[in-house]
Amino acid sequence: MSQRYSKKIVGYAAYCISALAVVTVSQMSRADAASLSFSATGTNPISGGSSNALSATAVFDNSVAGQLKLTLTNTGPGASVPTDILTGLFWDYAGSPLSNLTLSSAKATSLITNNVTSTGDFDLTKVNGNKVEWGFAKTTASSGLGGTANVSSNQVTQHYGIGTAGFGINPGFGLSGGQQMNYGIITGYDSANPAVSGGTFIKNSATFTFTGLPTNFDLAKISNLRFQYGTGLDEPSTYYIAPPPPPKKVPEPGATVALGLFAVGALRVSKKKSLVSA
Incomplete structure (x- = not known):
């Protein structure tokens, strides 16, 4: 040749x-996405045979090394009863247990009381003195976080959670005294009853920052999200349902x-x- x-x-x-x-x-495809968003919708049955719509989103972000940021938002209509108030979020992680994960800060930029909105930099771990209004719990128990409930099926099977109500979870969320629905998240009021109209709440969203994130943390392994409303595990909750996989590409x-x-x-x-x- x-x-x-x-x-x-x-x-x-x-x-x-x-x-x-x-x-x-x-x-x-990119496998290094820095944030992941989850949303869920549902209904809250109330007296008289009517119901209120419920919806919320949770955005996890690990763009800062060693940190996990969670923005929890109530996207539903205004609250009329305590069970319209978003008070907790539970989730699972499919990787190795996040044994060093610690809640380092919980912040809100807007509070609402008696239909009056105030803005600022509100520390949800130090409002009303040193009382913790939002806390974090985690467990490696196969049964999950557990908690008290009238029906055992309502107990929390997830292994990580934040909340402004204790839900009977041990070691609990650190709320001491006061109405446990206070500093929950609402978008506003909608013919609110006295229990709601007289409370103080986070308006729209709150941001939680965790430290102790391992280097091999993978956002895609977050799953099984439960958005909790009210102050009891037998009260309304909604779940994130993963969308079906996309059709196979030609x-x-x-x-x-x-x-x-x-x-x-x-x-x-x-x-x-x-x-x-x-």
């Missing part, structure tokens, strides 16, 4: 491999073109080789 034909064969092969490499890189036009180029290149190389051998 002449040197000229050898160079052409190498050139065809390099071109085809390069084309396939470009397509492969363009189809790679090869993109770029991939088809690259494969076609590879086939054409291989055919031309084969023909050249036959001519040289003749």
Whole structure:
């Protein structure tokens, strides 16, 4: 085989491999996303046969090394009864237990009392003196966090949770005295009864920062989220339901073109080789 034909064969092969490499890189998905959002909706049955809509979101963010930030938001309509108030979130993590995870701060930028909104930098671990209004609990028990409930099926099976009510969970969420629904999260009022209209609540959302995150932490392993309302585990809760997996992708036009180029290149190389051998 002449040197000229050898160079052409190498050139065809390099071109085809390069084309396939470009397509492969363009189809790679990012696995290092820094935030992940979960949402859930439901209804809160109330007296008289009516019901109130419930909805909330939880956004986890680990863009800062060693930290996990959680923004918990009530996205439903205004609260009318205590069981419309978002008071807790529970979740699971499919990786190794987060044994060093610690709640380092809990903040809100807006509070609402008697329909009057105040803004600022509110520390939810030190409101009303040193009383902790939101706390964090975790466990490695196979049964989860547990807690008191009228029906055992209402107990918390998740292994991590935050809340402004204790829910009977040991070691509990650290709330000492007062109405446990206070400093829960609402968007506002909607014909609120006296128990709600006279309370103090976080308006819209609160942000919680955890430290002690391991280096191999994977956001995608967060699952089984339970959004809890009211002050008892037998009161309304909603769950995040993962969407079905996307349909299997067909090869993109770029991939088809690259494969076609590879086939054409291989055919031309084969023909050249036959001519040289003749």
